[in-house]
Amino acid sequence: MNLTPLLEAHWINAILPELVLCIGGMFLILFDAFAPKARSLTGPIAVVIFILCAWSQRFVAVGTFFGGTYEVGGITRVFDITFVLAGILCTLLSADYLEREGITGGEFYALLMWGTVGMMMMAKGLDLLIIILGLELLSICIFVLLGFQRRLPVSNEASLKYFLMGAFATGFILYGTALFYGATESTNINVMARWFANPDVTITPLLTVAFVLLMAGFGFKLALAPFHPWAPDVYQGAPTPVAGWLSVAPKAATLIALIRIFHAMGPVLPQTKWMTIVAWLAVLSMIIGNSVAIAQRDLKRMLAYSGIAQVGYMTIAMLTINEDAVASIAIYTIVYALMNLGAFGVISMLAKNQNDPQTLDDIAGLGWRRPFHALALAVCMFSLSGLPPTGGFVSKFYIFRTAVQSGHTGIALIGIITSIASVYYYLRVVYYLYMKESAEGQTRIDGGIFATGALAISIIGIFLIGIWPTPLFHAASYAAHLLLAR
Amino acid sequence: MTNLLSIVLWLPLLAALPLALFPRRADAAIKGWGLFFSLVTFLLSLKIVLGFQEGIAGFQLIESVPWIPQWGIRYSLGVDGISLWLVMLTTLLTPVVLLASWNSIHKHPKEYIIAMLVMETAMIGAFLATDVMLFYSFFELTLIPMYLIIGVWGGANRVYAAIKFFIFTIAGSLLMLLGIIYLGALHARQSGGVPSFAVQDLYGTALSPTVSTLLFIAFTLAFAIKVPLFPLHTWLPDAHVEAPTGGSILLAGVMLKLGTYGFLRFVLPYFPKASLDYAPILIALAVIGIVYGALVAWVQPDMKKLVAYSSVSHLGFCVLGIFAMTQASIEGSILQMVNHGLSTGALFLLVGVIYERRHTRLLADYGGIAKTMPLYAVCFVIAMLSSVGLPGLNGFVGEFLILSGSFRTYPGWTTVAATGVILAAIYLLWLVQRVFFGPITNEENRHIPDIAWNELLALAPLFVFIVWIGVHPNTFLRKMTPSVEQLLAQMSNEKPQEKVMTASSSTKDSGLRTQDSRKAVSR
Structure with missing residues (x-):
């Protein structure tokens, strides 16, 4: 078989960012091996490689590549930026975290980069198999990253849990894909879209089973209730910067993949109950996430449950796929990356035995000991609870506005009511920061220049998007328009 | 200055930013900086009054630039007869608060001043915004500094009070947010896909009765919690008691008015039918x-x-005046918002003064302190009489206008409400009697230092306006009349079947203004 027709012109430009990250990751491993004395430079080099990757976006060719399995467009560019942003923030936080914990190894950053490549494949894949390939690449990197502190029992527990559960989830997705293939005779999303657009198509129960399997698998990756129970344990045990990254970037990649799939199914959705299933997942996530988070004293577990609720909000926007829905999810993921990684960043600076839980008591009175770090955490909390003038407000407003305009006012109402409950636990963090006297033997905050820089990026980004979101909106809605205009 | 409103709005926030870099030890410099810029803000806001043209009903000194054009949200400011005096009240009370707490804030003074200045910007912004989303942003922003003010600088039970305050208010305002989104979506659909959140643009949105009622409930709940209206008031005593003196003054003086202001600006004109039905x-x-x-x-x-x-x-009384929907009662309401800010602000300030000295607020611990603190007693009595509604002071004018206006439309309820005036006289006079007169029962009260210069200086402007409004309310009423007339006209236009009653009234007695005709929306 002649492969040349599969390689279109400019194919190398299409995967330029991925190539930069792949080669960069290999370089870091070699650098680590051949220059062990310059190990402290691996973090900064990793940041430079991520920036190179972002810069390479300028030369990216737009279009469909590799025989219609890989689509590069405006929306993938927006999501690429989200992945790179999450990568940079995580690298900056890890640079200080790993040094404090006495972990060395360039492979940490390499795994982060290859995981990012996996997410980029998920975002660009126009074929279910490419999406699954990206997902697997991402998952393997995550397994290793989670267990990176191999002397800590919690870290091993996190890795093993994610591995076992993740393997099941991938199995579900594969099985669902196989069933869809049986019906539509293709795994290509464009071909499936044509099949679904056929007015004579009948929705068999088998297809519904396939959809449910797909949602179970992707729901696991998103930590949507009821597929969420892994999240608190995994986040708690993972190295904190990795937990922050895991709570943000893979969710964004899964969401954009789901957007493509839902869009392809668009014509048949009105005659199925599929979106009702998705709506229930969203409602359950918002209720369970927000109510269980109230009971958490461990900061990482609290953020895990808050993340479950936040994904619930994003899922509301997906109930009807239109330009606003895509743009609002794109913007929400960017803001979510800034605020969640900012919050995990402050937690990662708590200098204590990482095997012990990082609780609210550790940050008591921080506002008067370390004003900047406390301010960063407070800003992230206010942004997560959706108060103006933060990016969290603008993005949440966009989500609810999209839902109302698509006629999902009832679900938006549930979202609003549950987010009232969420204010309580976000606010409790601020209460510990500023209104609680610090106890004896207080936990030290150990933030180096890189981690502090990451917090500064978070704060500036949150306020910038909250106060002047217009440029981002322009880019996101134009990209969304292109995606759906096919 | 064409950007006068923007300058007044942002100056406190801009002044707060460099404060973060001040060294912690420079106590006097920090306080002086904050006081100076709040005074400059006040002086600049006087220019708003001077530039305000009487006889114009709509917004004046308008500034408008696109903020989020995709959603039709604009950064638009303006001032009209309803908001003018509330803005002035805010800019007046902030320097008063900073002056009054000059010596009473020992814990983290820098952060306290920053919180106060951020608070001022947020409150001014809520009154000046002529875009619903801009209003909402500022409305919510007020919560963060106030939460910190109560929670950090408050009394023993401050954390409970702060969280209760925050959760109560945000519960209401988030529901209102959904209401705003829904209203905006409806407007965009009716105007052919051109979204807008400008206050005036949304006036004309056609609503079905059910939608109108639901939106009315969402908005009313938010503002009723803020006011607070019985039975949603339970957060208020906690918040007030635990808040530091400065926080109480701003909370009572300005923040509660965001609720009554919201009724006038949004609820009445957006949902006239539902407002009449549920009044x-x-x-x-x-x-x-x-x-x-x-x-x-x-x-x-x-x-x-x-x-x-x-x-x-x-x-x-303010809510009664608003929902009685007559010219006199609404004007009285607006005036009463200002009055309450002045007199209750003064009372909180004075309670703070004595608490500073004796560290107790229990009435039983006092008695006869008029002998030890004569100047303080005089100030307290003036503030008390203003709150009671003594003719010649501000409280009387507001309450009289509200009661005489409301009597036209709701005579029964107004009669009951009038007993509130009598009860106010009873509890306030009794308070003064127990604290200031009689023999000195507690030995500790023999040597309390009298009121200090900074406290006196803080009270002085309040007393000036208390007397000014009482003697010549027309200075203030004149500027609000056209806006209130327009508001009522809007409501009666919406409901052509409602009879617009023109009644002549002569409230000439006791120095009140005469106005020949007052429109009243009667049922």
């Missing part, structure tokens, strides 16, 4: 609040709690 319920709640607040205030052993419950009672 009896709201008026009933307001009157219950008046009487209930007064009765509870009567039995309080704690001075600050007494003043807090008197706020529930006084704000009840």
Whole structure:
């Protein structure tokens, strides 16, 4: 078989960012091996490689590549930026975290980069198999990253849990894909879209089973209730910067993949109950996430449950796929990356035995000991609870506005009511920061220049998007328009 | 200056930013910096009054640039007869608060001043915004500094009070947010896909009765919690008692008015039909609040709690005036918002003064201190009389206008409400009697230093306006008349079947203005 027709012109430009990250990751491993004395430079080099990757976006060719399995467009560019942003923030936080914990190894950053490549494949894949390939690449990197502190029992527990559960989830997705293939005779999303657009198509129960399997698998990756129970344990045990990254970037990649799939199914959705299933997942996530988070004293577990609720909000926007829905999810993921990684960043600076839980008591009175770090955490909390003038407000407003305009006012109402409950636990963090006297033997905050820089990026980004979101909106809605205009 | 409103709005926030870099030890410099810029803000806001043209009903000194064009949200500011005096009240009270707390804030003074200045920007912004989303942003922004002010600098039970305050208010305002989104979506659909959140643009949105009622409930709930209206008032006594003096003054003086202001700006003109339909319920709640607040205030052993419950009672008058929907009652309401800010602000300030010296607010601990603190006693009596509504002082004018205006449309409820005036006289006079007169029962009260220069200086402007409004209210009423007329006209236009009654009234007595005709929307 002649492969040349599969390689279109400019194919190398299409995967330029991925190539930069792949080669960069290999370089870091070699650098680590051949220059062990310059190990402290691996973090900064990793940041430079991520920036190179972002810069390479300028030369990216737009279009469909590799025989219609890989689509590069405006929306993938927006999501690429989200992945790179999450990568940079995580690298900056890890640079200080790993040094404090006495972990060395360039492979940490390499795994982060290859995981990012996996997410980029998920975002660009126009074929279910490419999406699954990206997902697997991402998952393997995550397994290793989670267990990176191999002397800590919690870290091993996190890795093993994610591995076992993740393997099941991938199995579900594969099985669902196989069933869809049986019906539509293709795994290509464009071909499936044509099949679904056929007015004579009948929705068999088998297809519904396939959809449910797909949602179970992707729901696991998103930590949507009821597929969420892994999240608190995994986040708690993972190295904190990795937990922050895991709570943000893979969710964004899964969401954009789901957007493509839902869009392809668009014509048949009105005659199925599929979106009702998705709506229930969203409602359950918002209720369970927000109510269980109230009971958490461990900061990482609290953020895990808050993340479950936040994904619930994003899922509301997906109930009807239109330009606003895509743009609002794109913007929400960017803001979510800034605020969640900012919050995990402050937690990662708590200098204590990482095997012990990082609780609210550790940050008591921080506002008067370390004003900047406390301010960063407070800003992230206010942004997560959706108060103006933060990016969290603008993005949440966009989500609810999209839902109302698509006629999902009832679900938006549930979202609003549950987010009232969420204010309580976000606010409790601020209460510990500023209104609680610090106890004896207080936990030290150990933030180096890189981690502090990451917090500064978070704060500036949150306020910038909250106060002047217009440029981002322009880019996101134009990209969304292109995606759906096919 | 074409950007006058923007300058007044942002100056406090801009002044707060460099404060973060001040060294912690430079106590006097920090306080001086904050006071100086709040005074400059006040002086600049006087230019708003000077530039304000009487006889124009709509917004003046308008500034408008696109903010989020995709959603039709604009950064648009303006001032009209309804918001003018509330803006002035905010810019007046902030320097008063900073001056009054000059010596009383020992813990983290830098952060306290920053919080106060951020608070000022947020409150001015809420009154000046002529875009619903801009209003909402500022409305919510007020919560963050106030949460910190209560929670960090408050009394023993401050954390509970701060969280309760925050959760109560945000519960209401998030529901209103959904209402705003829905209203905006409807407007965009009706105007052919051109979204807008400008206050005036949304006036014309056609609503079905059910939608109108639901949106009315969403908006009303948010503002009723803020006012607070009985039975949603339970956060208020906690917040007031625990807040530091400065926080109480701003909370009672300005923040509660965001609720009453919201009724006038949004609820009445957006949902005229629902407002008319549900006015009896709201008026009933307001009157219950008046009487209930007064009765509870009567039995309080704690001075600050007494003043807090008197706020529930006084704000009840404002809501009564608003939903009675006559020219006189609404003007009285707006004036009463300002009055309450002045007189309750002064009362909280004075309670703070004595608490600073004796560290107790219990009435039982005092008695006869007029002998040891004569100047303080004089100030307290003036503030008390203003709150009671003595003719010649501000409180009387507001309450009289509200009651005479409301009597036209709701005579029964107004009669009940009038007992609130009597009850106010009872509990406040009794307070003064127990604290200031009689023999000195407590030996510790023999040597309390009298009121200090900074406290006196802080009170002086309040007293000036208390007397000014009382003697010549027309200075203030004149500027609000056209806006209120327009508001009522808007409501009667919406409901052509409603009879617009023109009644002549002569309220010439006791120095009140005469106005030949007053429009009243009657049922």
